[in-house]
Amino acid sequence: xxxxxxxxxxxxxxxxxxxxxxxxxxxxxxxxxxxxxxxxxxxxxxxxxxxxxxxxxxxxxxxxxxxxxxxxxxxxxxxxxxxxxxxxxxxxxxxxxxxxxxxxxxxxxxxxxxxxxxxxxxxxxxxxxxxxxxxxxxxxxxxxxxxxxxxxxxxxxxxxxxxxxxxxxxxxxxxxxxxxxxxxxxxxxxxxxxxxxxxxxxxxxxxxxxxxxxxxxxxxxxxxxxxxxxxxxxxxxxxxxxxxxxxxxxxxxxxxxxxxxxxxxxxxxxxxxxxxxxxxxxxxxxxxxxxxxxxxxxxxxxxxxxxxxxxxxxxxxxxxxxxxxxxxxxxxxxxxxxxxxxxxxxxxxxxxxxxxxxxxxxxxxxxxxxxxxxxxxxxxxxxxxxxxxxxxxxxxxxx
Amino acid sequence: xxxxxxxxxxxxxxxxxxxxxxxxxxxxxxxxxxxxxxxxxxxxxxxxxxxxxxxxxxxxxxxxxxxxxxxxxxxxxxxxxxxxxxxxxxxxxxxxxxxxxxxxxxxxxxxxxxxxxxxxxxxxxxxxxxxxxxxxxxxxxxxxxxxxxxxxxxxxxxxxxxxxxxxxxxxxxxxxxxxxxxxxxxxxxxxxxxxxxxxxxxxxxxxxxxxxxxxxxxxxxxxxxxxxxxxxxxxxxxxxxxxxxxxxxxxxxx
Ligand SMILES: Nc1ncnc2c1ncn2[C@@H]1O[C@H](COP(=O)(O)OP(=O)(O)OP(=O)(O)O)[C@@H](O)[C@H]1O
Ligand SMILES: [Mg+2]
Numbered sequence: 001x002x003x004x005x006x007x008x009x010x011x012x013x014x015x016x017x018x019x020x021x022x023x024x025x026x027x028x029x030x031x032x033x034x035x036x037x038x039x040x041x042x043x044x045x046x047x048x049x050x051x052x053x054x055x056x057x058x059x060x061x062x063x064x065x066x067x068x069x070x071x072x073x074x075x076x077x078x079x080x081x082x083x084x085x086x087x088x089x090x091x092x093x094x095x096x097x098x099x100x101x102x103x104x105x106x107x108x109x110x111x112x113x114x115x116x117x118x119x120x121x122x123x124x125x126x127x128x129x130x131x132x133x134x135x136x137x138x139x140x141x142x143x144x145x146x147x148x149x150x151x152x153x154x155x156x157x158x159x160x161x162x163x164x165x166x167x168x169x170x171x172x173x174x175x176x177x178x179x180x181x182x183x184x185x186x187x188x189x190x191x192x193x194x195x196x197x198x199x200x201x202x203x204x205x206x207x208x209x210x211x212x213x214x215x216x217x218x219x220x221x222x223x224x225x226x227x228x229x230x231x232x233x234x235x236x237x238x239x240x241x242x243x244x245x246x247x248x249x250x251x252x253x254x255x256x257x258x259x260x261x262x263x264x265x266x267x268x269x270x271x272x273x274x275x276x277x278x279x280x281x282x283x284x285x286x287x288x289x290x291x292x293x294x295x296x297x298x299x300x301x302x303x304x305x306x307x308x309x310x311x312x313x314x315x316x317x318x319x320x321x322x323x324x325x326x327x328x329x330x331x332x333x334x335x336x337x338x339x340x341x342x343x344x345x346x347x348x349x350x351x352x353x354x355x356x357x358x359x360x361x362x363x364x365x366x367x368x369x370x371x372x373x374x375x376x377x378x379x380x381x382x383x384x385x386x387x388x389x390x391x392x393x394x395x396x397x398x399x
Numbered sequence: 400x401x402x403x404x405x406x407x408x409x410x411x412x413x414x415x416x417x418x419x420x421x422x423x424x425x426x427x428x429x430x431x432x433x434x435x436x437x438x439x440x441x442x443x444x445x446x447x448x449x450x451x452x453x454x455x456x457x458x459x460x461x462x463x464x465x466x467x468x469x470x471x472x473x474x475x476x477x478x479x480x481x482x483x484x485x486x487x488x489x490x491x492x493x494x495x496x497x498x499x500x501x502x503x504x505x506x507x508x509x510x511x512x513x514x515x516x517x518x519x520x521x522x523x524x525x526x527x528x529x530x531x532x533x534x535x536x537x538x539x540x541x542x543x544x545x546x547x548x549x550x551x552x553x554x555x556x557x558x559x560x561x562x563x564x565x566x567x568x569x570x571x572x573x574x575x576x577x578x579x580x581x582x583x584x585x586x587x588x589x590x591x592x593x594x595x596x597x598x599x600x601x602x603x604x605x606x607x608x609x610x611x612x613x614x615x616x617x618x619x620x621x622x623x624x625x626x627x628x629x630x631x632x633x634x635x636x637x638x639x640x641x642x643x644x645x646x647x648x649x650x651x652x653x
Contacts, residue, residue, distance in 0.1 A: 343456070344493045351453050351489075352507035352559065353481035362506065366497025366542070 033323055034259060034289045039104035043069065043115040046108035055107040058285040058317050060253055063224060067172040067200055068109045072116035072146035079121075080136040086127035087159060089135065091119040098122065098150050102176035103204025103230055110202040113172040116146035123151045125159040125185065132160045132377065139167035147173035151187060155180035155208065160377055163189045166221075169197040174204065177215070181208035181235070187215050188375060192387060193222035203229040210237035216375050217273075219246040219254050220387050230259040233267035233296070242271045244286075245371045245384065247391045248314070250279025257287040258303070262296030271303035274371050276364055278391075280313035288320045288334065297328040304335040308367050310360075361392050401468050401484070401566045403429040403452075403599060408463035410444075410451050410624075421447045423624040424463070427601075429567060432593065434600040436610060436635060439621030440643040445603045446490055448621075449571040452601075453487040454480050467566070482511055484566030488556035488573050490603075495543040500555065501525070503543045504562060511563050528561045531591065533584055549576035557588040560598075567599040568592070574609035586612030607639040622646040 037054070040046065049068050051061040061068065081089050092099075099120055105111040123135065151161055157180065179185050193199060199222055207213050217227045231240040246254045260269040275284045286305040307316040320334040341363065349359035368388055372381045410422035421444045429435055439445055451458045452465060454477040465472040467483055475483060495503070504525060509515045516524075529536060532554045544552050553573050560568050570589065574582055586609060592598045602613060610632070618634040619626045620643075627646045628634065 342493075345495050347453075347455055347477060348489070348493045348495065349503075349507075350477035351481055351487050352503075352563065353478050353510035354506055355478050355510065356476075358506070358510070359478075362498050362503075363495065366495055369497040 034291050034321070035261070035293070035323075037106045039106045040111055041100065041105055041114040043108060043112040046111055049108050053107070055257070058287075059226060059255060060224060064109065064198060064200065066144040067112065067170060067198065069112055070144050072112060072144050072172065074116035074118040074146040076119050077137065077140055077145070077147065080138075081134065084131050084133045086125060086129065086131050086157070087133040087161075088124045090122055090124075092122050093119060096120060096122065096150075098152060098178065099148065099176070102150075102178050102206040103174075103202070103232065105174065105202060107202075109172045109200045110174055113146040113148065113174055113200075117148040120148040120150055123149070123161060125151070125153040125157045125161070125183075127154075127157055130158050130160075132162065134162045134164060136164045136166070138165075140169040140171055142168055142170060144170045145172070147171060149173065149175040150178065151175065151185075152178045153180055153183040153185040153211075156182040158184045160186040160188070162380060163187070164192070165190060165199070166192050166194070167197070168194050169199055169222075171198070172200040174202045177203060177205040177213060179205065179207045179211045179213045181211055183208065183211045185211075185213050186376070187213065188377075188380060189217050189227060190384070191217075191219040191222055191225050191227065193225065195221070195223060197222040198224045199226070201227045203227065205229065205231040205240065207231065207233055207235065207238035207240060209235035211235070212239040212241070214241045214376070215243070216371075217244040217246075217256060218384055219244075219256075220391060222252070222254075224253045224255075226255040226257075228257040228259070230261070231269070232261045232263060233269065233299075234261075234263045236264045236266050238264060239268045240270070241374070242269070242273075243371050243374055244273035244275075245368050245388075246273070246275040246284060247368070247388055248275065248277045248279075248282035248284045249391065249394070251281040253283045253285075255285035257289070259289045260291070260301065260303070262290070262292040262299040262301060264295055265297045265299070267296060267299045269299075269301040269303070272371060272374075273305045274307070274368055275305075275316065276308045276310060276368060277314035277316055278310040280311075282314040283317075284315075285317045286319070286336075288336075289323070290321070290332070290334070291323045292326060292329055292332060294325045297326055298330050299332070300330040302331065302333045306336075306367075307338040308364060309338060309340050310364065361389075364392055365389070400597075401431045401599065403485070403567045404464070404466045405452075406464045408448075408451070408465065409461040410447055410458050411461055412447070412458055418459075420461070421458075421624050422451065425625055427619065427626070429599045429601055431566065431597040431599045433617070434593070434602060434613060434615045435617045435619060436602045436604060436615035437619050437621050438604055438607075438635065438638055440647060441605070443621045444624040445621055446571055447624075449487055449490075449569045449601075449603055452480075452485060452569055453477060478510065481565070482513075486560055486563060486565035486568040488553075488560060488568060488570045490571040490575070492544050492552045492556055494545045496545055498543050499540055500543055501539040504559065507559065507563060524562060528558055531561075532558055532588055534558065550578065550581040553577060553585055554581070554588075557585050557592075561588055561592050564592070564596050565598065567601065569601045569603065571603045572605060573602075574604055574606065582609060583612055589613055607635045610635050620646060
């Protein structure tokens with residue numbers, strides 16, 4: 001039996017002083033089961049996008065037509081990546097056999113990117129020692145672009161791979177993450193794009209036996225940024241920890257669809273996304289689909305999304321979906337909450353002499369920092385914290 | 400010598416059913432180094448008094464005054480009151496996810512003193528204060544009140560009291576939920592603060608047991624939003640034996 005349950009849940013938590021989701025009505029319409037969604041690498045296989053599709057219903061598609069079905073520049077682009085032992089990076093042709101092993105596009109913009117890319121960038125990780133690799137892309141330009149990246153971790157290898165994005169961009173891309181048996185990989189994608197940038201990204205992860213991927217999406221800058229990580233847990237003992245932090249300012253649209261497909265026994269998933277919204281027209285979307293197939297016995301899953309609303313005029317859509325096809329699971333839960341700033345916390349801090357603006361900063365910072373700490377890399381954590389600090393300082397916090 | 404004066408204080412709160420008066424004319428004078436116990440049944444307005452002194456926005460002062468050495472406390476924002484030397488140990492301290500105790504304490508100390516404390520002495524002071532309250536040093540790196548037991552929360556309140564060194568402390572049921580050992584430890588902390596800094600204490604409690612460790616100079620019985628009777632420590636002993644029934648009956652008749 002398939003239970004598609006956006007509304008029913010093992011754990012439905014609510015925070016103090018909560019406002020209903022602005023799109024609560026739609027959230028309770030049963031979705032088409034995620035496993036039946038159409039997929040193709042060819043853009044021509046997808047009908048024109050109307051904006052009513054499950055993949056697009058929260059997205060401002062009118063501002064994305066060039067990326068969805070326009071012509072794309074699929075050529076190589078410049079990047080910086082300081083050399084690290086045990087990590088190689090190279091451009092490969094479309095016929096490379098790793099391409100297509102971690103997933104298939106399920107929306108037209110992703111298929112458009114797949115159809116258009118000329119070379120794929122492959123980041124290969126080997127060796128059991130801990131290492132950190134950074135790849136920095138900046139100023140990809142105003143023209144609509146396609147990109148394809150493969151991140152491959154050899155069996156039992158370990159690494160932290162950080163993808164940093166800054167400057168101008170009009171980009172639609174696919175990133176495949178292949179985690180070999182027993183490997184432990186962390187992939188952090190940081191979107192600190194320029195104000196006008198538009199970015200649509202699908203991340204597809206295939207995780208091997210007893211392997212673990214920690215995937216982190218940090219989105220702070222850009223006009224429209226959509227990062228959709230999908231993980232297939234197709235080998236027993238595979239583990240995904242999917243984390244996200246976002247901060248939407250006025251007129252920013254930040255979106256993420258997180259999909260976890262439990263397709264083998266004893267697989268585990270933890271999804272935790274936290275975002276803050278501030279300023280007129282700040283819009284965030286989080287959709288969390290967890291599918292536990294018949295093959296996914298004894299799985300353990302939990303997904304949560306929390307949003308902190310700092311001012312009027314913002315909108316946070318948060319839609320958890322849990323589909324369970326087996327009766328034998330170790331645990332499955334979800335939580336979704338969108339809360340206003342908690343006045344009791346503010347009072348507590350102010351009652352200790354802390355001025356209101358500082359108290360607010362402390363609370364917001366504290367709300368988001370939990371996720372940052374879980375990334376487990378101090379240097380990156382500090383940089384992200386500093387970036388959030390800047391976002392907060394830049395915003396006109398109500399007093 | 401400082402003095403906190405409360406005169407004919409009337410306070411109400413907005414509820415779904417309209418405005419609800421809670422405090423109906425409270426008078427109280429608290430001097431440095433004194434300890435006043437406020438005792439009273441549930442719902443008599445004790446926490447309301449505590450929150451009003453600290454400036455919680457939920458409570459509206461309809462009339463009366465609160466002054467600290469002649470300065471109008473009601474004109475001050477919550478943080479200004481704290482910086483002026485008023486401290487409230489809360490009945491239900493809130494959790495602040497992602498903010499560590501050590502960060503919180505340092506931020507508060509900096510705010511109260513107007514400058515960051517010298518790092519060496521500060522670390523030592525925090526450690527000593529935590530040792531005295533039998534708080535494991537791991538608490539410094541935990542998030543404020545998150546996952547703390549009831550007793551740990553109360554110790555954390557007294558830790559702040561000892562480090563921030565206010566002129567006056569309102570302790571709202573700091574004794575509730577504490578076992579005997581914790582009650583002693585927390586009481587010692589309050590007594591230490593008083594010895595070291597001439598702290599004036601307004602001790603709100605439901606029960607007399609904390610008064611074995613913290614000796615009040617004055618006891619006020621709080622009923623239905625005002626002081627129904629006051630006296631010395633002997634009044635607490637009488638409440639111990641007789642309870643609040645006597646006052647409640649008169650309150651009902653009124
Ligand atoms: N925000 C509020 N909304 C409605 N009623 C309130 C509010 N705050 C306080 N009250 C009411 O005011 C009265 C006094 O409450 P208060 O918390 O001050 O009592 P208390 O003496 O501290 O009680 P306790 O011993 O239970 O702590 C109670 O009847 C309470 O229900
Ligand atoms: Mg109370």
